Amino acid sequence: GEDVEQSLFLSVREGDSSVINCTYTDSSSTYLYWYKQEPGAGLQLLTYIFSNMDMKQDQRLTVLLNKKDKHLSLRIADTQTGDSAIYFCAESGGSQGNLIFGKGTKLSVKP
Amino acid sequence: DADVTQTPRNRITKTGKRIMLECSQTKGHDRMYWYRQDPGLGLRLIYYSFDVKDINKGEISDGYSVSRQAQAKFSLSLESAIPNQTALYFCATSDLWGSEAFFGQGTRLTVV
Numbered sequence: 001g002e003d004v005e006q007s008l009f010l011s012v013r014e015g016d017s018s019v020i021n022c023t024y025t026d027s028s029s030t031y032l033y034w035y036k037q038e039p040g041a042g043l044q045l046l047t048y049i050f051s052n053m054d055m056k057q058d059q060r061l062t063v064l065l066n067k068k069d070k071h072l073s074l075r076i077a078d079t080q081t082g083d084s085a086i087y088f089c090a091e092s093g094g095s096q097g098n099l100i101f102g103k104g105t106k107l108s109v110k111p
Numbered sequence: 112d113a114d115v116t117q118t119p120r121n122r123i124t125k126t127g128k129r130i131m132l133e134c135s136q137t138k139g140h141d142r143m144y145w146y147r148q149d150p151g152l153g154l155r156l157i158y159y160s161f162d163v164k165d166i167n168k169g170e171i172s173d174g175y176s177v178s179r180q181a182q183a184k185f186s187l188s189l190e191s192a193i194p195n196q197t198a199l200y201f202c203a204t205s206d207l208w209g210s211e212a213f214f215g216q217g218t219r220l221t222v223v
Contacts, residue, residue, distance in 0.1 A: 004153075008151065031211075033211065035214075041216060041217075042115075042201060042214040042215055042216040042217050043154075043201065043203075043212075044214075045211055045213075048211065088153065088154070098144055098156050098159055098169070098212075099205075099212055101154040102153055103151060103152060103153035104153055
């Protein structure tokens with residue numbers, strides 16, 4: 001079945017770049033998403049990439065997609081303490097029309 | 112106002128009690144979903160509905176039921192709550208198949 005894998009934890013220092021990685025199994029996914037969940041809050045769409053793209057940049061965020069390897073990454077430049085959150089990778093390959101989520105990567109930013 | 116509103120935000124209930132979680136959306140979308148989030152497990156789909164007359168089970172529907180009262184309203188019920196249903200529950204809505212999902216703020220449910 002469909003599956004999305006990501007590492008559970010990442011710790012970086014303020015000002016450094018963060019790279020969160022994700023692998024997925026459904027090659028038919030049309031869109032791939034990154035959601036951000038701050039403590040006590042719901043999921044907020046951070047960015048997304050269409051499956052025929054290799055890269056998407058949006059201010060401090062860069063999404064890289066390697067469709068051959070089914071690998072997606074999110075790079076946050078100049079990471080700030082306010083970026084501390086759980087980041088979920090998701091693909092649009094759900095057979096029930098739903099998104100398939102990874103387990104989430106908890107990003108901790110140290111001053 | 113939020114696009115997706117869940118009530119209550121927090122709830123503590125006793126084992127065996129029936130409880131309903133409510134969700135309403137202002138996006139005008141047909142598709143609505145209920146997910147459950149557990150630490151280290153990500154989000155798992157409980158039920159989904161593609162329109163008022165269409166309701167389907169997700170991967171973990173046992174012990175839950177839903178009602179789609181209107182296009183904008185989708186409620187989740189626990190018929191007889193048990194402690195392992197303690198979790199964070201999210202309602203979501205989307206427009207097209209596999210498109211961006213808009214989430215509510217979540218309901219933290221504790222079953223004691």
